[in-house]
Protein backbone atom coordinates (compact mmCIF):
# COMPACT_ATOMS: atom_id res chain seq x y z
CA UNK A 1 0.00 0.00 0.00
CA UNK A 2 1.32 3.40 -0.93
CA UNK A 3 -0.09 6.64 0.39
CA UNK A 4 -0.16 10.11 -1.07
CA UNK A 5 -0.35 13.21 1.03
CA UNK A 6 -0.26 16.33 -1.10
CA UNK A 7 -0.99 19.95 -0.44
CA UNK A 8 -3.53 21.80 -2.56
CA UNK A 9 -0.94 23.11 -5.02
CA UNK A 10 0.04 19.60 -5.97
CA UNK A 11 -3.22 17.82 -5.25
CA UNK A 12 -4.58 18.61 -8.70
CA UNK A 13 -1.89 16.37 -10.19
CA UNK A 14 -2.79 13.49 -7.92
CA UNK A 15 -4.02 11.32 -10.80
CA UNK A 16 -0.77 11.75 -12.71
CA UNK A 17 1.31 10.97 -9.63
CA UNK A 18 -0.83 7.96 -8.85
CA UNK A 19 -0.42 6.62 -12.40
CA UNK A 20 3.32 6.98 -12.22
CA UNK A 21 3.42 5.20 -8.85
CA UNK A 22 1.27 2.44 -10.30
CA UNK A 23 3.65 2.07 -13.23
CA UNK A 24 6.60 1.55 -10.85
CA UNK A 25 4.64 -0.64 -8.45
CA UNK A 26 2.15 -2.66 -10.51
CA UNK A 27 -0.63 -4.29 -8.53
CA UNK A 28 -0.03 -2.02 -5.49
CA UNK A 29 -2.96 -0.21 -3.91
CA UNK A 30 -2.76 3.52 -3.30
CA UNK A 31 -4.56 5.59 -0.78
CA UNK A 32 -4.95 9.30 -0.48
CA UNK A 33 -5.96 9.83 3.06
CA UNK A 34 -5.11 11.30 6.38
CA UNK A 35 -4.04 8.08 8.04
CA UNK A 36 -1.50 6.55 5.74
CA UNK A 37 -0.82 2.90 6.46
CA UNK A 38 1.64 2.71 3.70
CA UNK A 39 4.83 0.95 2.87
CA UNK A 40 5.67 3.96 0.73
CA UNK A 41 4.52 7.42 1.51
CA UNK A 42 4.64 10.36 -0.87
CA UNK A 43 4.36 13.76 0.64
CA UNK A 44 4.38 16.87 -1.46
CA UNK A 45 3.76 20.55 -1.37
CA UNK A 46 4.61 23.39 -3.69
CA UNK A 47 8.20 23.47 -2.46
CA UNK A 48 8.93 19.86 -3.24
CA UNK A 49 8.18 16.16 -3.19
CA UNK A 50 9.46 13.78 -0.56
CA UNK A 51 9.28 10.02 -0.61
CA UNK A 52 9.36 8.02 2.60
CA UNK A 53 9.49 4.32 3.14
CA UNK A 54 7.96 2.77 6.22
CA UNK A 55 10.55 0.65 7.87
CA UNK A 56 8.42 -1.87 9.76
CA UNK A 57 5.16 -2.28 11.65
CA UNK A 58 1.85 -0.48 11.55
CA UNK A 59 1.38 3.27 11.46
CA UNK A 60 -1.45 4.60 13.53
CA UNK A 61 -0.73 8.32 13.73
CA UNK A 62 -3.00 11.09 12.48
CA UNK A 63 -2.48 12.88 9.20
CA UNK A 64 -1.02 15.90 10.97
CA UNK A 65 1.40 13.73 12.89
CA UNK A 66 2.40 11.96 9.72
CA UNK A 67 2.93 15.28 8.03
CA UNK A 68 5.14 16.49 10.83
CA UNK A 69 7.13 13.31 10.73
CA UNK A 70 7.38 13.65 6.99
CA UNK A 71 8.51 17.21 7.28
CA UNK A 72 11.26 16.47 9.76
CA UNK A 73 12.06 13.12 8.26
CA UNK A 74 12.16 11.62 11.77
CA UNK A 75 10.33 8.47 12.72
CA UNK A 76 8.30 7.54 15.75
CA UNK A 77 10.55 4.83 16.99
CA UNK A 78 11.49 1.46 15.57
CA UNK A 79 7.86 0.51 14.84
CA UNK A 80 6.58 2.08 11.63
CA UNK A 81 9.50 4.47 11.24
CA UNK A 82 9.37 6.66 8.14
CA UNK A 83 12.69 6.52 6.35
CA UNK A 84 13.39 9.32 3.89
CA UNK A 85 13.93 7.82 0.45
CA UNK A 86 14.74 11.05 -1.34
CA UNK A 87 13.31 14.43 -2.12
CA UNK A 88 13.16 16.92 -4.94
CA UNK A 89 12.51 20.61 -4.74
CA UNK A 90 10.11 22.12 -7.23
CA UNK A 91 9.93 25.52 -8.83
CA UNK A 92 6.37 25.62 -10.05
CA UNK A 93 5.35 28.11 -12.73
CA UNK A 94 1.58 28.22 -12.23
CA UNK A 95 1.16 26.91 -15.81
CA UNK A 96 -0.62 23.59 -15.66
CA UNK A 97 1.21 21.85 -18.48
CA UNK A 98 4.68 22.88 -17.30
CA UNK A 99 3.95 22.17 -13.65
CA UNK A 100 2.56 18.74 -14.42
CA UNK A 101 5.71 17.91 -16.31
CA UNK A 102 7.95 19.24 -13.50
CA UNK A 103 6.13 17.29 -10.82
CA UNK A 104 6.04 14.07 -12.82
CA UNK A 105 9.73 14.35 -13.65
CA UNK A 106 10.57 14.92 -9.98
CA UNK A 107 8.57 11.90 -8.89
CA UNK A 108 9.95 9.76 -11.69
CA UNK A 109 13.54 10.47 -10.68
CA UNK A 110 12.75 9.72 -7.03
CA UNK A 111 11.13 6.41 -7.92
CA UNK A 112 13.89 5.48 -10.34
CA UNK A 113 16.45 6.07 -7.58
CA UNK A 114 14.43 4.14 -5.03
CA UNK A 115 13.80 1.10 -7.25
CA UNK A 116 16.86 1.21 -9.48
CA UNK A 117 14.46 0.82 -12.43
CA UNK A 118 13.41 2.95 -15.34
CA UNK A 119 10.15 2.86 -17.32
CA UNK A 120 10.21 2.36 -21.08
CA UNK A 121 7.79 5.24 -21.59
CA UNK A 122 9.41 7.47 -18.95
CA UNK A 123 7.00 9.93 -17.41
CA UNK A 124 4.34 9.34 -20.09
CA UNK A 125 1.23 7.81 -18.59
CA UNK A 126 -1.31 8.84 -21.26
CA UNK A 127 -3.06 6.69 -23.83
CA UNK A 128 -1.65 8.31 -26.97
CA UNK A 129 2.12 8.87 -26.94
CA UNK A 130 2.11 8.92 -30.76
CA UNK A 131 0.13 12.15 -30.59
CA UNK A 132 3.10 13.81 -28.89
CA UNK A 133 5.44 12.51 -31.58
CA UNK A 134 3.05 13.82 -34.23
CA UNK A 135 2.96 17.24 -32.53
CA UNK A 136 6.74 17.41 -32.49
CA UNK A 137 6.86 16.58 -36.20
CA UNK A 138 4.15 19.14 -36.91
CA UNK A 139 6.27 21.77 -35.14
CA UNK A 140 8.89 21.21 -37.85
CA UNK A 141 11.24 18.86 -36.00
CA UNK A 142 12.93 16.11 -38.00
CA UNK A 143 12.36 12.51 -36.94
CA UNK A 144 15.72 12.44 -35.16
CA UNK A 145 14.95 15.69 -33.33
CA UNK A 146 11.49 14.45 -32.33
CA UNK A 147 13.03 11.26 -30.93
CA UNK A 148 15.59 13.25 -28.96
CA UNK A 149 12.89 15.55 -27.55
CA UNK A 150 10.75 12.63 -26.42
CA UNK A 151 13.72 11.23 -24.53
CA UNK A 152 14.73 14.55 -23.08
CA UNK A 153 11.33 15.89 -22.07
CA UNK A 154 9.60 12.67 -21.03
CA UNK A 155 12.56 10.38 -20.23
CA UNK A 156 11.33 7.72 -22.66
CA UNK A 157 13.74 5.02 -23.76
CA UNK A 158 15.40 5.44 -27.14
CA UNK A 159 13.46 2.43 -28.50
CA UNK A 160 10.06 3.78 -27.50
CA UNK A 161 10.84 7.28 -28.76
CA UNK A 162 11.89 5.83 -32.08
CA UNK A 163 8.77 3.59 -32.23
CA UNK A 164 6.43 6.53 -31.53
CA UNK A 165 8.07 8.68 -34.20
CA UNK A 166 8.13 5.84 -36.75
CA UNK A 167 4.40 5.31 -36.24
CA UNK A 168 3.61 9.03 -36.38
CA UNK A 169 5.42 9.27 -39.70
CA UNK A 170 3.66 6.20 -41.09
CA UNK A 171 0.26 7.52 -39.99
CA UNK A 172 0.99 10.76 -41.81
CA UNK A 173 1.81 8.88 -45.01
CA UNK A 174 -1.26 6.64 -44.73
CA UNK A 175 -3.62 9.55 -44.24
CA UNK A 176 -2.05 11.85 -46.82
CA UNK A 177 -4.69 12.80 -49.38
CA UNK A 178 -7.54 11.07 -47.49
CA UNK A 179 -10.19 13.69 -46.65
CA UNK A 180 -11.01 12.15 -43.29
CA UNK A 181 -11.99 15.49 -41.75
CA UNK A 182 -14.91 15.61 -44.16
CA UNK A 183 -16.31 12.20 -43.23
CA UNK A 184 -16.94 9.97 -40.23
CA UNK A 185 -16.63 6.35 -39.07
CA UNK A 186 -19.21 3.97 -37.70
CA UNK A 187 -18.59 1.55 -34.85
CA UNK A 188 -21.18 -1.17 -34.29
CA UNK A 189 -20.98 -3.12 -31.01
CA UNK A 190 -22.23 -6.70 -30.68
CA UNK A 191 -21.91 -7.39 -26.97
CA UNK A 192 -22.01 -11.19 -27.07
CA UNK A 193 -19.25 -13.80 -26.83
CA UNK A 194 -19.09 -17.58 -26.56
CA UNK A 195 -17.67 -17.24 -22.99
CA UNK A 196 -16.13 -14.45 -20.94
CA UNK A 197 -12.34 -14.27 -20.91
CA UNK A 198 -10.61 -13.88 -17.56
CA UNK A 199 -9.16 -10.47 -18.43
CA UNK A 200 -12.21 -9.09 -20.29
CA UNK A 201 -13.39 -5.59 -19.43
CA UNK A 202 -15.54 -5.03 -22.53
CA UNK A 203 -19.30 -5.12 -22.70
CA UNK A 204 -19.78 -8.83 -23.28
CA UNK A 205 -22.48 -11.36 -22.38
CA UNK A 206 -22.49 -15.11 -23.04
CA UNK A 207 -24.37 -15.65 -26.30
CA UNK A 208 -25.93 -18.89 -24.97
CA UNK A 209 -28.02 -16.80 -22.56
CA UNK A 210 -28.95 -14.17 -25.16
CA UNK A 211 -29.41 -16.18 -28.36
CA UNK A 212 -33.16 -15.50 -28.65
CA UNK A 213 -33.08 -11.90 -27.52
CA UNK A 214 -30.24 -11.17 -29.95
CA UNK A 215 -32.98 -10.63 -32.59
CA UNK A 216 -34.50 -7.95 -30.41
CA UNK A 217 -31.04 -6.43 -30.00
CA UNK A 218 -30.59 -6.29 -33.77
CA UNK A 219 -33.96 -4.52 -34.16
CA UNK A 220 -32.89 -1.83 -31.70
CA UNK A 221 -29.50 -1.54 -33.30
CA UNK A 222 -31.22 -0.96 -36.64
CA UNK A 223 -33.04 2.02 -35.09
CA UNK A 224 -29.70 3.50 -34.07
CA UNK A 225 -28.26 2.97 -37.56
CA UNK A 226 -31.28 4.66 -39.14
CA UNK A 227 -30.85 7.59 -36.80
CA UNK A 228 -27.22 7.99 -37.88
CA UNK A 229 -28.35 7.96 -41.51
CA UNK A 230 -31.01 10.59 -40.75
CA UNK A 231 -28.41 12.78 -39.07
CA UNK A 232 -26.35 12.73 -42.27
CA UNK A 233 -29.31 14.45 -43.91
CA UNK A 234 -30.21 16.78 -41.06
CA UNK A 235 -28.94 20.32 -41.34
CA UNK A 236 -27.15 21.46 -38.20
CA UNK A 237 -26.21 17.92 -37.20
CA UNK A 238 -22.58 17.01 -36.69
CA UNK A 239 -22.91 14.43 -39.48
CA UNK A 240 -24.71 16.64 -41.99
CA UNK A 241 -23.46 16.00 -45.52
CA UNK A 242 -20.61 13.79 -44.30
CA UNK A 243 -19.88 10.50 -46.05
CA UNK A 244 -19.40 7.29 -44.10
CA UNK A 245 -15.73 6.39 -44.60
CA UNK A 246 -14.99 3.37 -42.42
CA UNK A 247 -17.08 0.75 -40.62
CA UNK A 248 -15.86 -1.34 -37.71
CA UNK A 249 -18.07 -4.05 -36.22
CA UNK A 250 -16.65 -5.16 -32.88
CA UNK A 251 -17.80 -6.04 -29.41
CA UNK A 252 -17.85 -8.68 -27.95
CA UNK A 253 -17.63 -11.06 -30.86
CA UNK A 254 -19.96 -10.20 -33.76
CA UNK A 255 -19.65 -13.71 -35.19
CA UNK A 256 -21.12 -15.18 -32.03
CA UNK A 257 -24.46 -14.28 -33.65
CA UNK A 258 -25.81 -17.18 -35.67
CA UNK A 259 -25.60 -17.03 -39.44
CA UNK A 260 -29.12 -15.67 -39.94
CA UNK A 261 -28.57 -13.00 -37.30
CA UNK A 262 -25.21 -12.05 -38.80
CA UNK A 263 -26.83 -11.68 -42.23
CA UNK A 264 -29.54 -9.50 -40.72
CA UNK A 265 -26.88 -7.29 -39.09
CA UNK A 266 -24.86 -6.93 -42.27
CA UNK A 267 -27.92 -6.23 -44.42
CA UNK A 268 -29.08 -3.55 -41.94
CA UNK A 269 -25.70 -1.84 -42.09
CA UNK A 270 -25.25 -2.03 -45.85
CA UNK A 271 -28.91 -1.28 -46.59
CA UNK A 272 -29.01 1.81 -44.38
CA UNK A 273 -26.01 3.78 -45.62
CA UNK A 274 -24.69 5.16 -48.85
CA UNK A 275 -21.41 3.26 -49.11
CA UNK A 276 -19.97 5.07 -52.11
CA UNK A 277 -17.38 6.86 -49.90
CA UNK A 278 -16.52 3.78 -47.82
CA UNK A 279 -12.80 2.96 -47.58
CA UNK A 280 -12.98 -0.16 -45.41
CA UNK A 281 -15.41 -2.52 -43.71
CA UNK A 282 -14.03 -4.53 -40.79
CA UNK A 283 -15.71 -7.22 -38.71
CA UNK A 284 -14.04 -8.81 -35.71
CA UNK A 285 -14.55 -12.52 -36.08
CA UNK A 286 -12.50 -12.67 -32.89
CA UNK A 287 -13.12 -16.02 -31.32
CA UNK A 288 -12.35 -18.91 -33.67
CA UNK A 289 -15.05 -21.03 -32.03
CA UNK A 290 -17.65 -18.58 -33.39
CA UNK A 291 -16.58 -18.88 -37.04
CA UNK A 292 -18.31 -21.11 -39.58
CA UNK A 293 -18.02 -21.38 -43.36
CA UNK A 294 -21.54 -20.01 -43.67
CA UNK A 295 -20.68 -16.90 -41.63
CA UNK A 296 -17.48 -16.34 -43.61
CA UNK A 297 -19.52 -16.55 -46.83
CA UNK A 298 -21.99 -14.01 -45.44
CA UNK A 299 -19.15 -11.61 -44.55
CA UNK A 300 -17.79 -11.93 -48.08
CA UNK A 301 -21.22 -11.41 -49.68
CA UNK A 302 -21.64 -8.14 -47.83
CA UNK A 303 -18.17 -6.96 -48.91
CA UNK A 304 -16.46 -7.08 -45.51
CA UNK A 305 -12.82 -6.63 -46.45
CA UNK A 306 -10.97 -7.17 -43.18
CA UNK A 307 -11.59 -9.62 -40.36
CA UNK A 308 -9.77 -10.51 -37.14
CA UNK A 309 -9.22 -14.03 -35.90
CA UNK A 310 -7.71 -13.64 -32.47
CA UNK A 311 -5.83 -16.45 -30.80
CA UNK A 312 -4.41 -14.24 -27.96
CA UNK A 313 -2.15 -17.20 -27.24
CA UNK A 314 -1.35 -20.42 -29.07
CA UNK A 315 -0.73 -22.30 -25.81
CA UNK A 316 -3.62 -24.59 -24.92
CA UNK A 317 -2.91 -24.48 -21.17
CA UNK A 318 -3.34 -20.68 -21.26
CA UNK A 319 -6.45 -20.77 -23.45
CA UNK A 320 -7.99 -23.12 -20.87
CA UNK A 321 -6.87 -20.93 -17.99
CA UNK A 322 -8.28 -17.71 -19.43
CA UNK A 323 -11.63 -19.31 -20.19
CA UNK A 324 -11.61 -19.13 -24.00
CA UNK A 325 -12.89 -22.70 -24.38
CA UNK A 326 -11.48 -23.24 -27.85
CA UNK A 327 -8.43 -25.08 -29.03
CA UNK A 328 -5.28 -24.03 -30.81
CA UNK A 329 -6.46 -26.25 -33.66
CA UNK A 330 -9.69 -24.18 -33.88
CA UNK A 331 -7.58 -21.08 -34.55
CA UNK A 332 -5.71 -22.80 -37.37
CA UNK A 333 -8.88 -24.18 -38.92
CA UNK A 334 -10.71 -20.85 -38.75
CA UNK A 335 -7.75 -19.11 -40.33
CA UNK A 336 -7.56 -21.66 -43.16
CA UNK A 337 -11.31 -21.41 -43.74
CA UNK A 338 -11.10 -17.60 -43.93
CA UNK A 339 -8.30 -17.80 -46.48
CA UNK A 340 -10.30 -20.39 -48.45
CA UNK A 341 -13.29 -18.05 -48.40
CA UNK A 342 -11.12 -15.39 -50.07
CA UNK A 343 -10.13 -13.08 -47.20
CA UNK A 344 -6.81 -11.46 -48.03
CA UNK A 345 -6.73 -9.11 -45.04
CA UNK A 346 -6.80 -11.05 -41.80
CA UNK A 347 -5.62 -9.62 -38.49
CA UNK A 348 -4.59 -11.65 -35.47
CA UNK A 349 -4.55 -10.29 -31.91
CA UNK A 350 -2.23 -11.69 -29.27
CA UNK A 351 -1.45 -10.72 -25.68
CA UNK A 352 1.90 -10.65 -23.90
CA UNK A 353 1.94 -10.96 -20.12
CA UNK A 354 -0.91 -13.49 -19.82
CA UNK A 355 -1.03 -15.28 -16.47
CA UNK A 356 1.47 -18.11 -16.15
CA UNK A 357 3.08 -17.41 -19.53
CA UNK A 358 6.81 -16.96 -19.83
CA UNK A 359 9.02 -15.93 -22.70
CA UNK A 360 9.05 -19.45 -24.10
CA UNK A 361 5.24 -19.51 -24.26
CA UNK A 362 5.17 -16.20 -26.10
CA UNK A 363 7.86 -17.45 -28.48
CA UNK A 364 5.69 -20.49 -29.20
CA UNK A 365 2.63 -18.33 -29.93
CA UNK A 366 4.66 -16.14 -32.24
CA UNK A 367 6.14 -19.07 -34.14
CA UNK A 368 2.65 -20.53 -34.71
CA UNK A 369 1.36 -17.15 -35.90
CA UNK A 370 4.35 -16.87 -38.18
CA UNK A 371 3.41 -20.12 -39.87
CA UNK A 372 -0.15 -18.87 -40.47
CA UNK A 373 1.10 -15.55 -41.86
CA UNK A 374 -1.65 -13.01 -41.05
CA UNK A 375 -1.76 -9.68 -42.93
CA UNK A 376 -1.69 -7.79 -39.68
CA UNK A 377 -0.81 -8.57 -36.10
CA UNK A 378 -1.91 -6.63 -33.05
CA UNK A 379 0.22 -7.21 -29.97
CA UNK A 380 -1.36 -6.20 -26.67
CA UNK A 381 0.37 -6.03 -23.31
CA UNK A 382 -2.05 -7.45 -20.76
CA UNK A 383 -3.86 -4.64 -18.94
CA UNK A 384 -5.88 -5.72 -15.96
CA UNK A 385 -8.86 -3.39 -15.79
CA UNK A 386 -11.20 -2.85 -12.89
CA UNK A 387 -14.14 -4.76 -14.39
CA UNK A 388 -12.12 -7.83 -15.43
CA UNK A 389 -12.65 -11.10 -13.53
CA UNK A 390 -8.89 -11.19 -13.07
CA UNK A 391 -9.36 -8.13 -10.88
CA UNK A 392 -12.83 -8.58 -9.35
CA UNK A 393 -12.07 -12.19 -8.42
CA UNK A 394 -8.58 -11.09 -7.37
CA UNK A 395 -8.14 -13.57 -4.53
CA UNK A 396 -9.00 -16.54 -6.71
CA UNK A 397 -6.35 -15.58 -9.27
CA UNK A 398 -3.73 -13.96 -7.05
CA UNK A 399 -1.52 -17.05 -7.22
CA UNK A 400 -1.05 -16.76 -10.97
CA UNK A 401 2.41 -15.61 -11.91
CA UNK A 402 2.59 -12.70 -14.31
CA UNK A 403 5.55 -11.39 -16.26
CA UNK A 404 7.68 -8.73 -14.59
CA UNK A 405 8.96 -5.62 -16.35
CA UNK A 406 12.10 -7.20 -17.80
CA UNK A 407 10.32 -10.29 -19.08
CA UNK A 408 7.45 -8.25 -20.56
CA UNK A 409 10.04 -6.14 -22.37
CA UNK A 410 11.62 -9.28 -23.83
CA UNK A 411 8.22 -10.58 -24.91
CA UNK A 412 7.44 -7.27 -26.59
CA UNK A 413 10.80 -7.21 -28.36
CA UNK A 414 10.26 -10.74 -29.62
CA UNK A 415 6.86 -9.87 -31.05
CA UNK A 416 8.38 -6.86 -32.77
CA UNK A 417 10.98 -9.13 -34.37
CA UNK A 418 8.31 -11.59 -35.51
CA UNK A 419 6.20 -8.82 -37.03
CA UNK A 420 9.27 -7.64 -38.89
CA UNK A 421 10.03 -11.15 -40.11
CA UNK A 422 6.46 -11.33 -41.43
CA UNK A 423 6.98 -8.05 -43.29
CA UNK A 424 4.56 -6.18 -41.00
CA UNK A 425 5.26 -2.59 -39.94
CA UNK A 426 3.95 -0.80 -36.83
CA UNK A 427 1.17 1.65 -37.78
CA UNK A 428 -0.80 2.45 -34.64
CA UNK A 429 -0.15 2.31 -30.92
CA UNK A 430 -1.96 3.02 -27.71
CA UNK A 431 -1.41 2.49 -24.03
CA UNK A 432 -3.66 1.67 -21.09
CA UNK A 433 -3.34 1.72 -17.35
CA UNK A 434 -1.78 -1.27 -15.57
CA UNK A 435 -0.17 -2.71 -18.67
CA UNK A 436 2.22 -5.62 -18.27
CA UNK A 437 5.74 -4.24 -17.95
CA UNK A 438 4.55 -0.69 -18.68
CA UNK A 439 4.55 -1.63 -22.36
CA UNK A 440 1.97 -0.77 -25.06
CA UNK A 441 -0.40 -2.15 -27.69
CA UNK A 442 0.90 -2.02 -31.24
CA UNK A 443 -0.81 -2.78 -34.53
CA UNK A 444 1.52 -4.09 -37.25
CA UNK A 445 0.40 -4.53 -40.84
CA UNK A 446 1.65 -5.38 -44.31
CA UNK A 447 1.77 -2.41 -46.64
CA UNK A 448 -1.71 -1.61 -47.87
CA UNK A 449 -3.38 -3.74 -45.18
CA UNK A 450 -3.39 -1.12 -42.42
CA UNK A 451 -6.73 -0.42 -40.79
CA UNK A 452 -7.47 3.29 -41.12
CA UNK A 453 -10.27 3.08 -38.56
CA UNK A 454 -7.72 2.14 -35.89
CA UNK A 455 -5.65 5.24 -36.63
CA UNK A 456 -8.60 7.63 -36.94
CA UNK A 457 -10.20 6.40 -33.75
CA UNK A 458 -7.05 6.11 -31.69
CA UNK A 459 -5.63 9.50 -32.65
CA UNK A 460 -9.09 11.11 -32.44
CA UNK A 461 -8.84 12.49 -35.95
CA UNK A 462 -12.50 12.36 -36.92
CA UNK A 463 -15.89 11.58 -35.49
CA UNK A 464 -16.67 7.96 -34.70
CA UNK A 465 -20.34 7.23 -34.06
CA UNK A 466 -20.90 4.19 -31.87
CA UNK A 467 -24.09 2.11 -32.04
CA UNK A 468 -25.08 -0.74 -29.72
CA UNK A 469 -24.85 -1.49 -26.02
CA UNK A 470 -21.63 -0.16 -24.49
CA UNK A 471 -20.60 1.72 -27.64
CA UNK A 472 -19.36 5.26 -27.31
CA UNK A 473 -19.50 8.13 -29.76
CA UNK A 474 -16.55 10.50 -30.00
CA UNK A 475 -17.38 13.71 -31.80
CA UNK A 476 -14.31 15.54 -33.08
CA UNK A 477 -15.46 19.12 -33.39
CA UNK A 478 -13.66 22.06 -34.92
CA UNK A 479 -13.17 24.93 -32.47
CA UNK A 480 -14.32 28.18 -34.02
CA UNK A 481 -12.21 30.06 -31.51
CA UNK A 482 -9.20 27.86 -30.66
CA UNK A 483 -8.14 30.51 -28.13
CA UNK A 484 -10.95 29.31 -25.87
CA UNK A 485 -9.60 25.78 -25.96
CA UNK A 486 -5.92 26.29 -25.15
CA UNK A 487 -5.03 26.81 -28.81
CA UNK A 488 -6.49 23.45 -29.88
CA UNK A 489 -8.10 23.50 -33.32
CA UNK A 490 -10.31 20.50 -32.43
CA UNK A 491 -11.95 19.19 -29.30
CA UNK A 492 -13.47 15.80 -28.53
CA UNK A 493 -16.92 15.35 -27.02
CA UNK A 494 -18.21 12.01 -25.88
CA UNK A 495 -21.56 10.27 -25.68
CA UNK A 496 -21.81 6.88 -24.00
CA UNK A 497 -24.53 4.39 -24.94
CA UNK A 498 -26.15 2.34 -22.19
CA UNK A 499 -23.74 -0.46 -21.31
CA UNK A 500 -25.94 -3.18 -19.91
CA UNK A 501 -27.73 -4.99 -22.73
CA UNK A 502 -30.72 -5.77 -20.48
CA UNK A 503 -31.19 -2.02 -19.99
CA UNK A 504 -30.32 -1.05 -23.54
CA UNK A 505 -33.30 -2.99 -24.92
CA UNK A 506 -36.14 -1.36 -22.96
CA UNK A 507 -34.52 2.09 -22.94
CA UNK A 508 -33.72 2.38 -26.63
CA UNK A 509 -36.14 5.30 -27.24
CA UNK A 510 -34.66 7.29 -24.38
CA UNK A 511 -31.18 6.58 -25.75
CA UNK A 512 -32.17 7.66 -29.26
CA UNK A 513 -33.57 10.96 -27.98
CA UNK A 514 -30.45 11.78 -25.96
CA UNK A 515 -28.12 10.79 -28.77
CA UNK A 516 -29.99 12.88 -31.31
CA UNK A 517 -29.62 15.91 -29.06
CA UNK A 518 -25.91 15.20 -28.72
CA UNK A 519 -25.36 14.80 -32.47
CA UNK A 520 -27.18 18.07 -33.10
CA UNK A 521 -25.38 20.14 -30.51
CA UNK A 522 -21.84 18.64 -30.50
Ligand code: SF4
Pocket residue numbers: 192193195196197199200201202203204251252253286287
Ligand atom coordinates in the same frame (compact mmCIF):
# COMPACT_ATOMS: atom_id res chain seq x y z
S1 SF4 B 1 -13.48 -12.32 -26.76
FE1 SF4 B 1 -12.98 -10.21 -26.21
S2 SF4 B 1 -14.95 -9.26 -25.75
FE2 SF4 B 1 -15.27 -11.47 -25.73
S3 SF4 B 1 -15.04 -12.08 -23.60
FE3 SF4 B 1 -13.03 -12.32 -24.56
S4 SF4 B 1 -11.98 -10.36 -24.21
FE4 SF4 B 1 -14.15 -10.03 -23.82
